[in-house]
Amino acid sequence: MNGITFDGIFFAMVxxxxxxxxxxxxxxxxxxxxxxxxxxxxxDPKKFGQALLLxxxxxxxxxxxxxxxxxxxxxxxxxxxxxxxxLTMVQxxxxxxxxxxxxxxxxxxxxxxxxxxxxxxxxISKRPEEVAKGMVYTAMVETYAxxxxxxxxxxxxxxxx
Amino acid sequence: MEKxxxxxxxxxxxxxxxELMRLGVxxxxxxxxxxxxxxxxxxxxxxxxxxxxxxxxxxxxxxENALILLDRFIDRKAPLIRERARISEREFDSTLEYEYEIRxxxxxLTKLSRRYxxxxxxxxxxxxxxxxxxxxxxxxxxxxxxxxxxTQVWQGVIPGMNDSADFLKILTDKTGYADAEVVHxxxxxxxxxxxxxxxxxxxxxxxxxxxxxxRIALPINSGSxxxxxxxxxxxxxxxxxxxxxxxxxxxxxxxxxPTLKMYYDEIAMRKDRAVIREKFLVTDSTxxxxxxxxxxxxxxxxxxxxxxxxxxxxxQPGKEEETPVLLLNKGIVQPFEAITKLYSLPASRxxxxxxxxxxFYALFFGMMLSDAAYGIIITAGTFLIRRKYHLEGMLxxxxxxxxxxxxSTTFWGLMFGSFFGDIITQxxxxxxxxxxxxxxxxxxxINDPMKLLFFSLGLGLIHVFLxxxxxxxxxxxxxxxxxxxxxxxFWYILILSLIGYLGGGMVEGAPAALPVVCKWLAxxxxxxxxxTGGRQKKGIIGKIVGGLGxxxxxxGYLSDVLSYSRILALGLATGVISSVFNTLGTLAGSGLMxxxxxxxxxxxxxxxxxxxxxxxxFVHSCRLQYVEFFGRFYQGGGEGFRPFCENTKYxxxxxxxL
Numbered sequence: 036m037n038g039i040t041f042d043g044i045f046f047a048m049v050x051x052x053x054x055x056x057x058x059x060x061x062x063x064x065x066x067x068x069x070x071x072x073x074x075x076x077x078x079d080p081k082k083f084g085q086a087l088l089l090x091x092x093x094x095x096x097x098x099x100x101x102x103x104x105x106x107x108x109x110x111x112x113x114x115x116x117x118x119x120x121x122l123t124m125v126q127x128x129x130x131x132x133x134x135x136x137x138x139x140x141x142x143x144x145x146x147x148x149x150x151x152x153x154x155x156x157x158x159i160s161k162r163p164e165e166v167a168k169g170m171v172y173t174a175m176v177e178t179y180a181x182x183x184x185x186x187x188x189x190x191x192x193x194x195x196x
Numbered sequence: 197m198e199k200x201x202x203x204x205x206x207x208x209x210x211x212x213x214x215e216l217m218r219l220g221v222x223x224x225x226x227x228x229x230x231x232x233x234x235x236x237x238x239x240x241x242x243x244x245x246x247x248x249x250x251x252x253x254x255x256x257x258x259x260e261n262a263l264i265l266l267d268r269f270i271d272r273k274a275p276l277i278r279e280r281a282r283i284s285e286r287e288f289d290s291t292l293e294y295e296y297e298i299r300x301x302x303x304x305l306t307k308l309s310r311r312y313x314x315x316x317x318x319x320x321x322x323x324x325x326x327x328x329x330x331x332x333x334x335x336x337x338x339x340x341x342x343x344x345x346x347t348q349v350w351q352g353v354i355p356g357m358n359d360s361a362d363f364l365k366i367l368t369d370k371t372g373y374a375d376a377e378v379v380h381x382x383x384x385x386x387x388x389x390x391x392x393x394x395x396x397x398x399x400x401x402x403x404x405x406x407x408x409x410x411r412i413a414l415p416i417n418s419g420s421x422x423x424x425x426x427x428x429x430x431x432x433x434x435x436x437x438x439x440x441x442x443x444x445x446x447x448x449x450x451x452x453x454p455t456l457k458m459y460y461d462e463i464a465m466r467k468d469r470a471v472i473r474e475k476f477l478v479t480d481s482t483x484x485x486x487x488x489x490x491x492x493x494x495x496x497x498x499x500x501x502x503x504x505x506x507x508x509x510x511x512q513p514g515k516e517e518e519t520p521v522l523l524l525n526k527g528i529v530q531p532f533e534a535i536t537k538l539y540s541l542p543a544s545r546x547x548x549x550x551x552x553x554x555x556f557y558a559l560f561f562g563m564m565l566s567d568a569a570y571g572i573i574i575t576a577g578t579f580l581i582r583r584k585y586h587l588e589g590m591l592x593x594x595x596x597x598x599x600x601x602x603x604s605t606t607f608w609g610l611m612f613g614s615f616f617g618d619i620i621t622q623x624x625x626x627x628x629x630x631x632x633x634x635x636x637x638x639x640x641x642i643n644d645p646m647k648l649l650f651f652s653l654g655l656g657l658i659h660v661f662l663x664x665x666x667x668x669x670x671x672x673x674x675x676x677x678x679x680x681x682x683x684x685x686f687w688y689i690l691i692l693s694l695i696g697y698l699g700g701g702m703v704e705g706a707p708a709a710l711p712v713v714c715k716w717l718a719x720x721x722x723x724x725x726x727x728t729g730g731r732q733k734k735g736i737i738g739k740i741v742g743g744l745g746x747x748x749x750x751x752g753y754l755s756d757v758l759s760y761s762r763i764l765a766l767g768l769a770t771g772v773i774s775s776v777f778n779t780l781g782t783l784a785g786s787g788l789m790x791x792x793x794x795x796x797x798x799x800x801x802x803x804x805x806x807x808x809x810x811x812x813x814f815v816h817s818c819r820l821q822y823v824e825f826f827g828r829f830y831q832g833g834g835e836g837f838r839p840f841c842e843n844t845k846y847x848x849x850x851x852x853x854l
Contacts, residue, residue: 088811091808091811092811092815094808095769095808095812098769098773098808099765099769101773101776102768102769102772102773102776105772105775105776105779106772114779167538167539167818168538168539170815170818171815171818171819171822171823173815174815174816174818174819175819175823177816178759178762181761181762181765181766182758182761184765184768184769185649185761185764185765188645188765188768189645189646189649192645192646
């Protein structure tokens with residue numbers, strides 16, 4: 036293949052990178068929520084704490100992505116002192132596939148959750164006592180990031196190296 | 197809740213209201229409907245205390261302004277948690293004996309506040325005046341010479357983009373009666389002084405207009421501009437000194453602040469008492485009121501009523517009547533009321549879910565955070581906060597709740613063998629060369645996630661079953677035992693037998709007949725659901741469709757139970773993120789540098805991990821209660837019980853039991 040070898044490790048690394056893409060979703064989500072938060076805080080600086088809590092909620096997708104990326108790197112021996120394992124290409128592709136759910140869903144659910152969080156921040160601007168309800172609405176979106184994380188993790192866990 | 201109707205003598209009304217407020221257990225209802233009722237409206241009228249309400253409100257405004265002033269000028273750190281001062285009733289009363297003096301001091305503060313704003317206003321005026329004069333600084337014609345017998349001196353500006361040399365040239369070309377001088381130029385304007393022969397004023401003004409000259413009147417009466425500026429500056433200094441002295445005077449009131457706050461609360465209570473009188477009905481010599489009080493307070497309420505020679509009647513609320521809702525829980529589950537309140541108070545005929553979900557809330561929270569060290573931090577932190585501050589209301593409940601959640605977190609951290617993630621293993625391997633493991637009492641979810649997944653789903657099933665059980669209990673309580681059987685009993689059988697049918701074969705040693713029995717049970721209960729699910733629909737087709745639709749609800753049970761998989765996911769997130777930080781910490785190897793990097797990773801990583809995952813655990817435990825648990829039976833939307841009581845802002849008045 037023109038001197039380049041696509042070995043298993045390469046594909047596993049691509050997998051870890053895809054998992055890391057979930058951070059895109061969180062970045063978008065937190066950005067959206069942050070815009071709403073600044074608007075609300077400009078009216079009432081006392082709401083900073085509440086708005087910050089809501090803004091933090093879409094951050095979890097990135098964490099889930101990091102989690103899977105870390106588990107992949109751990110699994111293929113990149114993080115231990117003993118060096119990378121010798122993977123077959125098929126094993127590498129398996130790992131790559133297992134990273135897709137968390138990466139892809141992370142992008143979509145992160146930004147969707149950001150919008151829900153922004154709306155919840157609008158909610159507390161009028162009714163600060165209802166912050167818990169805003170949180171729950173926002174957390175509903177996260178369910179799907181959680182499911183994607185579980186799918187990725189269970190797939191990864193079942194791959195025998 | 198019991199309903200109370202009271203008739204008393206007007207002569208006792210004042211004292212009665214005061215004692216009722218002190219007791220603080222009766223919610224007084226507005227009586228608008230009686231006023232419109234023919235039987236009543238000839239006899240009674242609304243008690244009018246509007247004059248008092250506005251009087252006390254005005255006083256409250258004054259006190260509040262004085263407090264704001266004090267708060268603004270007294271330098272101090274804002275407390276982390278605002279708490280009300282605790283004061284004995286005797287101290288409160290004896291302080292307020294000097295009400296006249298307190299009020300005088302308060303009015304002095306009000307006066308200072310007014311003077312302060314006046315100074316500020318004058319200062320701003322002086323600053324504006326100085327700003328206008330500054331470009332003319334070098335202009336030395338004294339103001340008294342602006343107008344002489346035959347000449348006038350005008351000051352004005354032309355736009356900065358015009359050439360000032362052109363201006364001077366054109367002016368002298370067009371008229372022989374004027375001369376001009378550019379005093380100052382900046383980016384925007386040229387500042388020009390024009391002197392002209394008075395009788396030719398019209399001609400000169402015409403030329404000036406054409407040249408775009410804009411006359412401005414300098415705000416001085418005599419002397420040169422420079423002198424005027426100096427004078428303004430002296431004035432400014434004096435004003436600032438004055439302002440400083442006002443601030444100093446205000447600061448000298450610092451020790452007066454607690455008294456003023458008590459005075460505020462006293463006036464606020466007087467206002468509340470005046471406001472509550474609006475809910476009374478009166479005749480010439482009697483008063484009438486209606487209200488709610490919780491059953492447990494009956495003895496105290498009756499004692500008060502007898503003491504004040506009132507005639508009263510106690511009735512139980514009617515079946516359809518909405519009563520205010522007060523949550524009464526005891527002991528360990530009491531703090532979890534906060535979670536119920538965050539959702540919505542139960543309807544007056546509903547059930548307070550707090551005692552049922554408290555255990556699960558702490559359990560789920562602990563499993564999601566699942567780190568012994570984090571648990572210890574949360575437990576110790578909330579414990580210290582409770583020791584240090586006198587918290588009240590919702591905040592107190594939340595802090596107490598996190599105390600229990602912290603204990604649960606510690607427990608699950610030990611079960612799953614997590615202490616700051618795997619820091620003990622990492623540090624011992626990296627710095628001391630041999631691995632020491634934190635003991636794992638049960639199993640490690642990272643190594644065996646399937647086990648925790650099934651365990652979580654199992655807990656979820658129990659949780660959902662409990663919710664269904666409560667819903668069945670409510671049906672039986674309301675006299676509909678068949679509903680309980682159809683809507684809950686059949687589902688219990690169906691779900692359990694399905695589990696037995698699908699999973700029974702996998703368990704070794706299970707009787708061979710189990711799957712068969714379960715299969716028939718499942719079929720039977722499913723038929724039962726189809727047969728009864730549409731019982732409220734009309735027509736045979738409606739009943740069948742309704743029944744099938746209700747059987748389709750099984751997807752709801754499935755997704756509800758699967759939703760508990762988040763316990764595993766969030767637990768993994770905490771564990772793995774802490775090992776990410778721990779691993780980062782070991783990247784610099786051992787030795788001093790390695791230790792520093794480890795310390796850095798530890799100090800940044802773990803606080804972040806605690807914060808983000810405690811938030812996640814809080815929110816997701818709430819969600820599991822609100823959506824999966826409450827959804828099956830909970831009726832919210834109750835009106836909170838708001839008794840007429842001492843609703844103070846700054847002090848808590850401690851009652852001395854006599």
